Amino acid sequence: MPTVKADLHACQGYANCVVGATDYFDLDDEGIVVLLRTKVPEAERSRVTEAARSCPVSALVVED
Numbered sequence: 001m002p003t004v005k006a007d008l009h010a011c012q013g014y015a016n017c018v019v020g021a022t023d024y025f026d027l028d029d030e031g032i033v034v035l036l037r038t039k040v041p042e043a044e045r046s047r048v049t050e051a052a053r054s055c056p057v058s059a060l061v062v063e064d
Contacts, residue, residue: 005038010057016055016056017051020054021048024048048062
């Protein structure tokens, strides 16, 4: 099952990922991404991958 990984040091708090997949991504009080879920069912892979790719600093990735 694919998993979502985040580079917390790269995150700049743009929140594009949150807009794309609010059930997987959130921001903490400091504006850093929080992964709400890390396992991605195949049925949701496309949507979560697009949300991760929307990050302007490439802080998120969906891997097999």
